[in-house]
Ligand SMILES: O=C(O)CCC(=O)C(=O)O
């Protein structure tokens with residue numbers, strides 16, 4: 239009862255979050271959106287108010303199910319039925335975990351506008367599940383995260399989490415039309431509990447799409463599917479071989495368990511309590527460095543940093559091959575490539591309320607991630623050029639070791655007039671996490687001594703990526719020449735106008751794209767082919 243009352247009382251504030259989120263797709267920067275959203279709750283002095291309440295509301299479950307009435311033709315699963323659906327799902331042995339039902343934090347409509355579940359035409363609720371794979375399957379051997387969204391249509395919308403290593407599943411994470419057609423045509427759709435049957439069928443489809451879809455042998459669809467399955471198996475082959483080999487050599491097996499929850503003792507007490515419904519004010523737990531844009535907080539304990547580093551060094555010692563996290567990083571490793579995908583899933587789930595609270599839109603409904611270790615030391619990578627991340631929201635956690643230098647420089651957000659204006663320098667501290675939007679320009683100064691390893695978690699939201707804000711972002715002209723610290727030799731067209739290229743990076747000259755021509759500042763001068771513009775005078 240108390241939970242329902244609290245949730246209901248907080249809903250007008252949630253609507254504020256949502257509406258501002260929509261405005262942002264019409265040009266108001268998401269930075270003012272997130273900050274206003276948090277600030278909007280501040281002046282209100284009544285009980286159960288303030289940012290913590292806003293967070294709690296976001297965390298709250300839909301125990302009370304305050305759905306609006308719908309016309310009968312549009313209510314195949316009524317609000318009264320939803321709790322039964324959830325309890326049926328909880329009884330299924332192939333479903334390893336079922337979350338609480340909660341109002342959809344973000345809905346992107348056909349025009350790309352963003353809404354909350356409470357603003358959409360039909361109230362909408364989300365449920366997260368973990369469905370089991372098959373230990374002997376060539377690629378579906380780890381459990382898979384699935385999000386069900388119950389809304390206006392007869393069956394819930396489905397989005398798949400994880401690595402998307404499945405044939406026929408597109409980048410927006412929806413099962414293909416062929417799956418839905420087959421399911422609706424099959425007799426199981428009308429038997430038993432339709433949602434349980436839907437998930438059972440989804441699992442069968444993911445395990446063996448050819449068998450499930452039963453295309454006529456030799457037909458064009460059957461041939462296309464065979465090729466697709468072969469490509470997926472080939473692309474995943476080496477990754478899975480490494481995971482299986484490393485599975486026998488791991489140092490800390492508890493990190494690899496797909497189902498057991500994260501342990502409280504791995505995390506700093508305050509952030510653990512805050513993320514798990516504690517009563518602390520967010521300002522007591524987080525430091526806001528750039529209003530609405532960059533926050534940090536103590537996250538992993540020193541002991542857990544040590545545990546993670548032991549695992550990482552243990553992997554390096556095996557000599558097993560590892561893909562590099564991205565083109566700018568030569569010594570890191572991708573954590574899902576060594577079998578830590580379930581650990582990252584759990585980390586992402588733990589951190590989701592922070593994304594939702596601070597970055598409505600890019601911080602909502604995360605269903606994908608790219609998580610990796612970056613490593614800097616003498617003779618290897620020393621620092622990282624200015625860049626934006628291919629992430630909606632990034633968490634960056636320092637694991638150690640001892641080092642000096644390595645300031646993390648922040649500039650503006652891509653597409654904003656201050657994109658290349660310096661905003662803040664962060665000093666990494668062991669166990670602390672810094673969080674920012676992926677589109678915020680940042681880069682790491684060179685390490686001057688010692689060795690640094692950080693865990694970087696890039697979060698992706700396929701829901702947000704369907705929005706106009708993501709698909710058709712505004713790109714405003716820069717107001718004036720960039721700050722020197724914000725220049726990127728990899729990306730900028732005027733790097734050589736202001737600076738000499740670092741040794742070994744000269745090949746980037748003339749390859750930059752930033753700023754695009756329509757966003758040049760007054761008196762913009764692109765670099766010349768041979769050297770800096772100044773030296774060619
Ligand atoms: O080294 C750092 O702290 C920053 C790393 C980073 O921004 C990245 O890998 O995308």
Ligand SMILES: [Fe+2]
Pocket residue numbers: 625626627680
């Ligand atoms: Fe980055």
